[in-house]
Amino acid sequence: MTDIRRLAEHLNISIGTVSRALNNRPGVHPETRSRVLQAATELGYVANASGRSLRRGATNTIGFVIETGSPANQAGDNFFYIVTDAMHESLAERGYDLVILPCHSADDPVEYLARLVARGIVDALVITATRVQDQRIALLAKSAMPFLTLGRSETPGEYPWIDLDFHDVARRSVAELVALGHRRIAVALPEKDVNLGQHYRSGYLAGLQAAGLPVDPDLILRVATSEEGGYDFGRQLAALPHRPTAALLCSEATTVGLYGALRNNGIAPGTDVSIITFRENPQLRFLDPAPACFRTSLPELGQEMARAVLDLLGNNGDQARRNHKLWPMTFVPGASVAPPGS
Amino acid sequence: MTDIRRLAEHLNISIGTVSRALNNRPGVHPETRSRVLQAATELGYVANASGRSLRRGATNTIGFVIETGSPANQAGDNFFYIVTDAMHESLAERGYDLVILPCHSADDPVEYLARLVARGIVDALVITATRVQDQRIALLAKSAMPFLTLGRSETPGEYPWIDLDFHDVARRSVAELVALGHRRIAVALPEKDVNLGQHYRSGYLAGLQAAGLPVDPDLILRVATSEEGGYDFGRQLAALPHRPTAALLCSEATTVGLYGALRNNGIAPGTDVSIITFRENPQLRFLDPAPACFRTSLPELGQEMARAVLDLLGNNGDQARRNHKLWPMTFVPGASVAPPGS
Structure with a gap:
């Protein structure tokens, strides 16, 4: 892990420019911005590299990334509210807070994630709505940031996932x-x-x-x-x-x-x-x-996700990275099903 | 604003205890925890009191507090997704990110907020679901944290609000x-x-x-x-x-x-x-x-809220604290209304 000064030295650019790039401020050349984000990700930059943060578990905060602009969320899906509420409650018992990191609809999800990782504001991330080829997973797998995915992907890398079956x-x-x-x-x-x-x-x-x-x-x-x-x-x-x-x-x-x-x-x-x-x-x-x-049970799913993230931050983090869990669901009959031609 | 060392000196307790109190870790006497949170709030503690954060605008992040455990949210209300998506997009144009800070249902909303403020992870806060007498507003008004409320309150203090009419x-x-x-x-x-x-x-x-x-x-x-x-x-x-x-x-x-x-x-x-x-x-x-x-229009409401928060962080922050806005709504007729006895 490194602080902003070492990051600037490594890149041979000013601390001010590095700060502007990390914080998505204007006045930075896109190429420079991209170099800064890449270096921050690879070197494991943390925002406040004081004694308190120079160890894993620096922020005591877990980030949960959602895409707020998706039609399913705008239609009023309660999925994330219930899952994050239960997850937060479980995390709080161990001294962690959960923050929801909404990727707004006009932003590029990969760039958004790169910025999040680079700024070091959380100890671990949860990402959702995984793609078959998921550039976010490719990015996180290269970074020092522990992460859990809700959903699988064909993107290679050793990371834990939980997926509805x-x-x-x-x-x-x-x-x-x-x-x-x-x-x-x-x-x-x-x-x-x-x-x-x-x-x-x-x-x-x-x-x-x-x-x-x-x-x-x-x-x-x-x-x-x-x-x-x-x-x-x-x-x-x-x-x-x-x-x-x-x-x-x-x-x-x-x-x-x-x-x-x-x-x-x-x-x-x-x-x-x-x-x-x-x-x-x-x-x-x-x-x-x-x-x-x-x-x-969405509360149980949230509790399971809290466990999976805390395992990543615990002493057996390497083993926890191999945790994979298929989440079972129960059939609920309904009047929408009848024999054909009835 | 102050850092963790000065906070510990001020309180005459160890940095480790202050850190545990700020991060809601176990092993801290409740009275000590409450003293730490109070001092951090009053002295304007920021998590990383480096050069980067010793000015207003340190984190480039705005926090939006919601109570995820409320029945209205669990029933699948899309209100916050749409408002925060639009707000985030407006903030991003000015180099700020939005994070959603869910107060889980088992937590005390005032204590949760005290912890948030004390940890200094955001530049400004939005709180919602205001009460007639709102202890969160009393807390924030005493702190150095700029804040906006969605909803009014009878709790005294000079702060900006936006409220549906x-x-x-x-x-x-x-x-x-x-x-x-x-x-x-x-x-x-x-x-x-x-x-x-x-x-x-x-x-x-x-x-x-x-x-x-x-x-x-x-x-x-x-x-x-x-x-x-x-x-x-x-x-x-x-x-x-x-x-x-x-x-x-x-x-x-x-x-x-x-x-x-x-x-x-x-x-x-x-x-x-x-x-x-x-x-x-x-x-x-x-x-x-x-x-x-x-x-x-919830997107317009989100944009207005972004403006109100950015104004607080701008050069006329003192004036922006007096911004009050009643948000208008339009009647939509429906078949649920008919003359009596029809």
Whole structure:
């Protein structure tokens, strides 16, 4: 770890310039800014390299990065409030505070993270909404900053993750529908770079295979993770010459849009097309028929994440970096599921 | 401003004890902890009293305190995500980052704030959900930390605030209902210490007075700001011997509960009892009849809050401390409002 003076010496530029670059102030050449951030990351810069901070555990603060501009959050998702509340409570028992670090919608998530790491304001970071190829993970893996990801990625590196079990949710959703006689089951996947889509897709395919059903590429669609995306999905299903009798959603944010699009096309959710969505949340309760979905304890998830981060900062940090946990979910039946042609 | 060494000297205790107290670590006597926090607040302690931080604007970070454990947040309110996203974007243009500082549900909000201020991790703070008598404001007013409140308070002190215009919303809600012929209008207020309730109540009374209507104490109820609170309100209205023909909600979080309680008592929302709720949000769209409510631009509110905070940190900080702004809202008609007995 190093302080701002040594960082400036290392780079052979003034302390003032280094400070402006670290703090995203104007008047720094983009190339210089990028050199400063890179050096700070690699050398393990901490903002206040006093005695207090020259050891791991300097700030007693854990950062939780979220993208506030995402449609799912703006639609009123309570996921992060509940997870962070429980995580914070667990951390506080061990003398740590949690801060939420919102990456605003106009900012580049990788640059934002580089700035955060460089400024050394937290002891460890949690990142969420992982991508298949995730530059943030590549950045963190090169830095001295301990981190946990909520979600996996194909980006190489040894780091701990916790991930909701999307594969198993999709596989079981198919099995539930097959048991009722469904043969044509559509699926709404997110954009290709969203990592959870890989696992949801593999679970869907595993479910079809277990049932001896063929894969119809027409039934595998990619839409935005938002109400609009759900509407788009429903519109596309309605236009298919050979319509599916059931549909799976890998995100609950798309549910209301799907209901709306089906109804606008004279198709009744539940009776004409069975629907299983992802995570049970308060908004789904307003829908009729009630959507079948999957339940999990978000407070327990937050507690588990607190444990995983504290393990990283403990004496067995190297071992904790290899902690990987698939988080199970329970099926919640709903009136949105019925035998085909009922 | 002072550093940890001078703080320890001032208190005549060890640097290690001061550090543990500031960071909420175990092994510090509660009385000592409280002395440390008080001294740090009064002397303007900053975590890293290097050259970089010995001036105002040391961290280039603004803290936004929210209570994550509140029922309104757990129910999936998108309010803070949208406000903070816009605020962060405005701040970033001036080289500041925003961090969300969640006060978890098991923590004491005043002690949490004292710890935050004492640790000096932000240049300025925003606090929300103000109380009629707000100990957090009393604490901040004594400290060197610039702060903005979203919501007013009767706690004395010179500080800037921005507040949604609850008085005007209630007054206009009454006027809308009176124009349709309503005479008996009930109102759901929050617990007494929630400051917005004072203004909503005064607007309700002003509306009745303008219409020459008497005040019936039976129609003024206090319930929790949650779905359960709304249910409780509806249950109490249904039990009244002389039932009101209309009801006002000072929080949108109570809307679904009120609908449910009325229906369970054979009362139709909209036709039997007209309803006007507070802020338009995505969840309300699922309700039938669509609730009349009030609209505002949350991104613009976030931008205004960024301006107010930056003004505090600018050259005219003393003047900026006297900035007070009532935030206007627009009435959105809905099928939940009809003439009485329709």
